[in-house]
Amino acid sequence: MRESTEQALRAGGLDPADVRAVVANALTEDLGPDFLDVTSVATIPAEQTDTADLVARADGVVAGLAVAAAVFELVGEMTGTERTVEVSLVAADGERVARGDVLATVTGPTRLLLTAERTALNLLCRMSGVATHTRAWADALSGTKAMVLDTRKTTPGLRALEKYAVRTGGGTNKRLGLYDVAMIKDNHKLAAGGITAAYRRVRQAFPAVPVQVEVTTVAEAVEAVEAGADFLLCDNMAPEELVEVVAAVGDRAELEATGGLTLAVAARYAATGVDYLSVGALTHSSPILDIALDLRTE
Structure with a gap:
């Protein structure tokens, strides 16, 4: 996990070690005992690199961008791949976002992007849903x-x-x-x-x-x-x-x-x-x- 991501987590009152443990458990649920994404390995060349955007599909309040970044940054380590994913945050936690807004951009090996996709989204969507509901009460x-x-x-x-x-x-x-x-x-x-x-x-x-x-x-x-x-x-x-x-x-x-x-x-x-x-x-x-x-x- 990059130092900038760890700093962002700490700034929000989160322990990077605890977040790492949550991410590791979540990735393990998807990757199984062999830490393997069979579909991505079978369909995508190891050397292929792409860029993807995390995009809001509804209006709300975003929360958990640094947690999602941690997923993309740790997936290579979890799968035994030395190649890494670069994460660039476009939005900030606490911001109101609209449908179609780009929240972050990730660039790296396509296999890693797609392997990390669901885990990153599960956490980000869940946290943003809680933040959105809370903002309605506030x-x-x-x-x-x-x-x-x-x-x-x-x-x-x-x-x-x-x-x-x-x-x-x-x-x-x-x-x-x-x-x-x-x-x-x-x-x-x-x-x-x-x-x-x-x-x-x-x-x-x-x-x-x-x-x-x-x-x-x-x-x-x-x-x-x-x-x-x-x-x-x-x-x-x-x-x-x-x-x-x-x-x-x-x-x-x-x-x-x-x-x-x-x-x-x-x-x-x-x-x-x-x-x-x-x-x-x-x-x-x-x-x-x-x-x-x-x-x-x-």
């Missing part, structure tokens, strides 16, 4: 203080990439996993004997870890902040209930509305005064942004 919340949050409802193995795509689309990451933030949910409350008991146990065991508490009533919200919580997840509450929570809690905690939210009701929930709207659909239900690889014919 636009819907524009003019309010509320921001859209993602969740842990991500594709196994792709969490870092999908959360990067959320950031690219204008959203915010809540937590990366079970290790960086303690989130006391209903089952934890039941197992521990209530909100206050669960909060105290977490704070005693992990005094430096941020603690968030899921609440379903105004009374639970008050109990949570009085116990010490400074971030509340208001689960499946109607806007009218959220207004009561905002009034009862004041500035003692940040508030997140969560549970079955849609773009159609985003403005109503934002108007209640909450700080965040949590949307699992950003990562579990975003359609891809259609992007294709077109070989130049001239």
Whole structure:
């Protein structure tokens, strides 16, 4: 992977080593144990070189161009070929693109271009789809203080990439996993004997870890902040209930509305005064942004 690609990944908060591992696993799915693209090897001379464009087939927000570049740059290494692919980015992550826009150009051995094509597009289309969906939420919340949050409802193995795509689309990451933030949910409350008991146990065991508490009533919200919580997840509450929570809690905690939210009701929930709207659909239900690889014919 080229230094410029690694720098671009780091600038976006991605670990190049983690991206390399994702790309290697994805290419292995396509190439099998012998790292072989039988169609390209059979139909294309080894010495043939071409240029191809990554082209948007729909309007949206692009994300993952450096990840796609990593695929093209690593495919030669994965297949045991010393020849390399040159990648030139035309667009930038976070840009709105239109159908027909060229996002990047790749030049190199034709076999490598076509071998890398599907893996690069799978990742780029997925990430751009998440960014596009997130931008729709960010636009819907524009003019309010509320921001859209993602969740842990991500594709196994792709969490870092999908959360990067959320950031690219204008959203915010809540937590990366079970290790960086303690989130006391209903089952934890039941197992521990209530909100206050669960909060105290977490704070005693992990005094430096941020603690968030899921609440379903105004009374639970008050109990949570009085116990010490400074971030509340208001689960499946109607806007009218959220207004009561905002009034009862004041500035003692940040508030997140969560549970079955849609773009159609985003403005109503934002108007209640909450700080965040949590949307699992950003990562579990975003359609891809259609992007294709077109070989130049001239």
